[in-house]
Amino acid sequence: MDIATLIDSPSELTDSAGSKTAIVLMTRVRLARNLDRRSFPGWANEQDKAAILETCRAAVASAPAMRRGLNVALADLSDLERQILVERHLISRELSGAKSGAGLVVSRDQAVAVMINEEDHLRIQVLRSGLQLKRAWNTINDLDSNLEERLDFAYSPTLGYLTACPTNLGTAMRASAMMHLPALVIAGQMEKVVRAVNQLGMVVRGLFGEGSDASGSIFQISNQTTLGEAEEEIIKRLGSVLQSIIDHEVNAREKLIESDAGKLFDKIGRAYGILQNSHMLSSSEAMNLLSLVRLGADLGVFPAEQRSIIDRLLIEAQPGHLQHAQRGECDPSQRDLLRAARLRTEFANFGRPEFSPSRNGNN
Amino acid sequence: MANPLKCDLCSKPATVHLTQIVNNKVHKIDLCEACAQAKGVTDPSGFSLADLLLKASLNPEAATTGVRCEQCGFTQTDFKKHGRFGCPACYETFKGILEPMLDNMHKGTVHTGKVPQRALERKSLYDRLTKLEVDLSDAIKSERYEDAARCRDEINQVKQSVATKPSR
Ligand SMILES: [Zn+2]
Ligand SMILES: [Zn+2]
Numbered sequence: 277m278d279i280a281t282l283i284d285s286p287s288e289l290t291d292s293a294g295s296k297t298a299i300v301l302m303t304r305v306r307l308a309r310n311l312d313r314r315s316f317p318g319w320a321n322e323q324d325k326a327a328i329l330e331t332c333r334a335a336v337a338s339a340p341a342m343r344r345g346l347n348v349a350l351a352d353l354s355d356l357e358r359q360i361l362v363e364r365h366l367i368s369r370e371l372s373g374a375k376s377g378a379g380l381v382v383s384r385d386q387a388v389a390v391m392i393n394e395e396d397h398l399r400i401q402v403l404r405s406g407l408q409l410k411r412a413w414n415t416i417n418d419l420d421s422n423l424e425e426r427l428d429f430a431y432s433p434t435l436g437y438l439t440a441c442p443t444n445l446g447t448a449m450r451a452s453a454m455m456h457l458p459a460l461v462i463a464g465q466m467e468k469v470v471r472a473v474n475q476l477g478m479v480v481r482g483l484f485g486e487g488s489d490a491s492g493s494i495f496q497i498s499n500q501t502t503l504g505e506a507e508e509e510i511i512k513r514l515g516s517v518l519q520s521i522i523d524h525e526v527n528a529r530e531k532l533i534e535s536d537a538g539k540l541f542d543k544i545g546r547a548y549g550i551l552q553n554s555h556m557l558s559s560s561e562a563m564n565l566l567s568l569v570r571l572g573a574d575l576g577v578f579p580a581e582q583r584s585i586i587d588r589l590l591i592e593a594q595p596g597h598l599q600h601a602q603r604g605e606c607d608p609s610q611r612d613l614l615r616a617a618r619l620r621t622e623f624a625n626f627g628r629p630e631f632s633p634s635r636n637g638n639n
Numbered sequence: 640m641a642n643p644l645k646c647d648l649c650s651k652p653a654t655v656h657l658t659q660i661v662n663n664k665v666h667k668i669d670l671c672e673a674c675a676q677a678k679g680v681t682d683p684s685g686f687s688l689a690d691l692l693l694k695a696s697l698n699p700e701a702a703t704t705g706v707r708c709e710q711c712g713f714t715q716t717d718f719k720k721h722g723r724f725g726c727p728a729c730y731e732t733f734k735g736i737l738e739p740m741l742d743n744m745h746k747g748t749v750h751t752g753k754v755p756q757r758a759l760e761r762k763s764l765y766d767r768l769t770k771l772e773v774d775l776s777d778a779i780k781s782e783r784y785e786d787a788a789r790c791r792d793e794i795n796q797v798k799q800s801v802a803t804k805p806s807r
Binding site: 315318417424431438447502506 | 728744762
């Protein structure tokens with residue numbers, strides 16, 4: 277598979293069949309692995325990195341889960357291609373900026389991606405749409421065991437998997453879910469949630485990781501600690517934290533409808549109107565509008581099956597995807613025009629809203 | 640203010656103050672405007688302190704100078720600068736400075752999760768092989784030919800079992 281084919285293929289996240297869960301958009305599990313006796317990527321010289329890249333690419337590409345997938349050196353990709361990979365959550369921003377020695381192997385369905393020579397020699401990740409923590413863990417555990425047959429991982433019986441940064445030691449696993457929490461944001465309860473989640477040893481971040489703002493009311497919740505707890509325990513604990521956040525979001529939605537349905541429906545209706553009629557839309561405005569329409573689909577204002585269209589647009593309305601669709605790079609204001617045009621087209625055929633109280637409720 | 644807080648990363652006056660609770664322990668960090676910006680602390684709620692805490696906990700005065708990782712040449716100063724290690728062997732080299740930090744950073748200090756069984760088996764075979772080769776040359780040097788023959792047999796055995804396992 278080459279990069280052009282990958283970009284034109286539907287991904288796990290944009291595949292409408294998978295997108296059944298309200299509130300949790302996607303689940304991700306990541307493992308960091310390093311080769312024994314080799315310097316970590318941040319310290320290795322160019323020659324070492326090239327050798328590590330070659331070893332890892334060959335080993336990963338031959339794993340059954342990765343067969344006939346994409347196998348590239350980052351140096352061979354254009355800026356636009358890298359950006360699309362970031363927007364699909366297949367590579368980190370850090371890796372997209374790597375000049376040499378970095379590589380990527382992606383499975384055909386784009387559910388599994390292995391970054392090579394990011395902060396660690398291997399960053400293995402599995403993406404699943406909706407809430408599927410256990411399934412994601414099983415997939416990544418199998419792939420990891422398979423890789424272990426061919427690669428000697430740096431491991432200490434007491435400290436577990438050895439990673440470049442001591443904050444990833446132990447299981448070297450980050451499990452996370454991307455959650456859509458518009459009602460908690462509207463009700464001003466996010467700060468409280470963040471504090472409670474922190475207290476439970478989990479971290480809340482904006483959409484693209486540390487530092488980004490939480491546009492579109494989309495948040496990433498993940499485990500903070502990796503040492504002293506087995507993988508299954510971490511997954512279980514995260515799962516119960518996620519469930520409790522889901523419950524809070526559902527409650528907040530119910531309360532908003534009870535106390536101020538008019539205001540909530542006004543927000544959703546206006547978002548729909550803008551998406552149908554605007555001619556200039558920035559990336560963050562589009563995110564926020566799509567977020568409101570997504571909430572509408574969850575509340576029965578729009579047919580629930582249309583949520584998958586919105587989930588696809590949340591990815592495709594981003595700069596890299598827009599420019600790719602246009603077959604060329606363009607400046608931000610041109611992108612805003614393109615984005616609005618794209619969304620107008622999509623929303624011309626979107627089911628009309630129905631604000632009748634009978635259809636209200638959470639799914 | 641008589642005694643303004645200093646930035647934990649660069650010692651300039653701190654203007655951003657963050658608190659995070661891990662394992663019921665409160666971690667505080669104070670940053671100057673520039674470091675906060677550089678670290679992407681635009682929204683304290685969307686930000687993990689672990690990484691910053693790691694750097695802040697590396698006290699420069701406690702540095703035992705001259706310790707250098709035999710495997711990769713990494714020094715304690717390098718760790719202070721990068722907040723990352725140079726290679727897996729660094730964990731053994733810098734055990735002393737790492738151990739007190741782990742408790743703050745993690746839920747426990749001992750790994751209880753997955754064990755890479757196959758890789759460990761291979762590793763112990765390689766270690767055994769290395770030791771046998773040393774024994775062999777010692778035996779030859781001191782003209783203990785019976786021991787030498789025994790080592791050679793064992794080396795062949797180990798080599799065979801290594802060959803039956805897929806190698807690196
Ligand atoms: Zn500073
Ligand atoms: Zn080292």
